[in-house]
Amino acid sequence: MHSIPEDADAGAQCPFPEFPTRTAANASSNEHIADFFMSRNSPNLWIKKTQALTVVTCPTALSLSGRFPHLSARSSRPALPHQRRLLGRLAAVVLTTAALTVTAVLPAGAAPAAKKPDPAAQHSIRGGVSDQNFYFVMADRFNNGTTTNDDGGLGADPMVSGFDPTRKGFFNGGDLKGLQDRLDYIQGLGTNALWLTPSFKNKAVQGDGTSANSSAGYHGYWVTDFTQIDPHLGTNAELKTLIDAAHARGMKVYFDIITNHTADVIQYQETQSAPYISKETEPYRTAAGEVFDDRDYAGTQDFPALDPAMSFPYTPVVPAAEKDVKVPSWLNDPTLYHNRGNTNFAGEDSLYGDFFGLDDLFTENPTVVNGMMDIYKTWIRDFGIDGFRIDTMKHVNDEFWQQFGPQVLSYAKEQGKDEFFMFGEVFDTSKSITSTFTTRNKMQAVLDFGFQGAARSFASQGSKASGLADFFNGDDWYTDADSNVYQLPTFLGNHDMGRIGTFIAQDNVGASDAELVERDELAHELMYFSRGNPVIYYGDEQGFTGAGGDQDSRQTLFASKVQEYLDDDLLGTNATHATDNFDTGHPLYRKISELAALTAEHPTLRTGAQQNRYAADDAGIYAFSRIDAKDQREYIVAVNNSETAQTAAIPTYEAKQPFNLVYGDAEAHAKTDAQAKLNVTVPPLSAVVYEAAGRLAKSKAAPAVVLKKPATAAGDASRVKVTADVDGTSFYEVTFQSRTAGGEWQAIGTDDNAPYQVFHDVSPLEAGTSVEYRAVVLDNRGQTSASEPRSGVVGEPTQPETVTVAGSINAELGCVEDWQPSCEQALMTYEPTHRLWQLNVPNLPAGSYEFKAALNGTWDENYGAGGELDGANVVFQHSGGAVTFLYDHATNVISAAVPGQQPAAVSVPGSLNSELGCAGDWMPDCAQAQLTLDTVDGLWKLSVPNLAAGSYEFKAAINNSWAENYGLGGVPNGSNIAVKHDGGPVTFRYDPASHLVTLR
């Protein structure tokens, strides 16, 4: 982010030295003009040669002719000695484009001129809700309010009723009345939002009819009747009573709903096992037998008539006894389902396949879209439901959500539900994927699976604290005009993946119960103090654990008779599942209540802007600020995942600001130093929170802002990454706008933390379309400043023929001489999977090197520091050994990376693991997925003699766990790396310098 305008002339003088100056923080206003140099790109922009950046804007641009000739790369290197010293000294923000606006040239200390703020400037929104404390509860497993409904009115046979309290896969007896009886207990946790697992009438038992291979619909995900509460759980009237009782206490009630599938009722005439048949193999046909593509109709109100016998790859058949089992009755029409067989959870079948046999609805068909909207609108109207958690969102097409989201929301608002809130289950940790649903697909929020992974790594696995900083830095993927990351529900475990208590026990075998509880508390502290709406999975407050996910993580709070639960070791208590566990004195219950109360007292900790502040490179302190845009009182949260006390000097917004402790075991009072750093000591495995005694000083003037080159986001050609460099240290909110040729400026979204960026959804635009961007900064006095516009192009850039690392390293690489753009030994290799160019040098002698990226073998097109065309040389100090050069043609940035200490193990967990002979997929600790270190070139390699043809996804995992992992582009916790393999041999190579996994 820091670079220097190239070719600045240190000796030049501003012709108008009396023109007012604007200084950055810590710079005085009476400097000599000779201390300034002029930017080549902005002839009326002058930059001061000191540590703190000072900018002078001259009213008239100097003529550039003759003064700054277009220097070739050859003549621009080596950099002049004085320039090089300058490069070292200056820690300045990039200011490379055109002149600053008038608001940015106010003299320091002068009263700001009354100037109309730029109307584009916005506050970062807090849409949907950002103050909910969810309690996520499975009604069958919470409290048995009455035994009269235990068998659901279906009689004594468990294989018919589904009721068997000795089996974890059957109804255990809990119900809505039981929930209502225990509202005090739930509210005592600070809960203000109750999220019920699906509660509609289910197919009571599914399976092959044998006791061993059957289970019951106790979890609610096998719906037959979408209009009725399951009789095991109660009645519609009891639901109404429960909702009214919750509302009377100020608690909302959320329903867990499903639109992807119904119970498994449809069978296929041709097969029992039902392998997936692709649309390419067997396209859909109309009732008249004509081939059509359903995608052509998705999102419209049209759809061809279909015929069960003609239209599908499998012939759907409904057993006579179940012909009318589904309600509403339109659901009994088998042509309203995809009928292609079972999903393998990848590619097309992820949308069209049956989820473990469950009947997958034809969600491209408007009959299904409208039918589903009607079902759920009715529950809003008749019961006053406050919102929905939406199951299996990833398995339903985009066009469905683009209708369902806005239409159901506006209906709820018509019903007076002003805060109605919907969030989807998108089981994925890649923000590029999960954020699609809140941007392109117009939904309000998704469950934050990424947070779950990052929080577990931190609190349970002792991973490096910088992993959390990396994780939160990606939050900007969610920023758009009507939603952002602040409204995502966050969680630590759930009914599918397993409980946080289980993960902590598994990750810390042999640790004391006290340590396990401390780690559990640390995870909750991180969840309550960081952005999002925290979700408590019922039973976590009693230290529940369990052998794993799914049925093993669905224990009852009432006394259990399930053998697998009775031997669970609960954290923080000697209690077992043999007795009720509604203990409000349990340490975790008390901790969660305390966190909820504290954040209610200090709402900024829940809704304030969150700014990364500090992260240790190892286990240790991760710190962040929370600050309310209006209140302007900063909080510092510091969490420590190491087993010893840690101290850090944490950057804040303001120097000499007193802070008071509001949470944790630390000094009661502290004060930031002259560099605005707060010295904080955090005890092992715990959290500390400080609140500033005063408000942030008002900004004197809105700071200068410059856009970086907008570039296609790594791994997602439908998003353009737009980043603004803001020259200042106060609290700012940056609104981004875009327009295409002839169009009006449109708001993309507003970011309230550095780095200031958005990932603009350009999916409606053709590749090659030019989009213009601008950024407007709003400071805490309501003043604004705007960047000059800068253009980006939609889609992947056309890659050059070749890229060479041309520089003073070339002779060492075996080239004839240095600075040789045509040298073969300096050619980089294009890695199509990552869309990056890479050159791995196993052993480069120690020294100081300079280089640039030269394209197509000549200097005609070359990029230097900061990805600037004809820019300054990149300087690289090397202590000897392996180095990897990387060039990204989307940003034109070339960089050098060196490996740290070699890890003990590297593996490629992914969907290919079972093909490699692992027990399952996505197994970082699988023996067959391990790479070995090739000491010749310092790369880790795994050669697979014959990998079956297919589409695979994987990542690199370090030391057999997910705690440290790298995805697309070598990004920590990044997106999965996707490849299509034609079959045959393949070698996976992991480079510990760039963290890229490449295939050969």
Ligand SMILES: [Ca+2]
């Ligand atoms: Ca019951």
Ligand SMILES: [Ca+2]
């Ligand atoms: Ca589906």
Ligand SMILES: [Ca+2]
């Ligand atoms: Ca949105």
Ligand SMILES: [Ca+2]
């Ligand atoms: Ca940001």
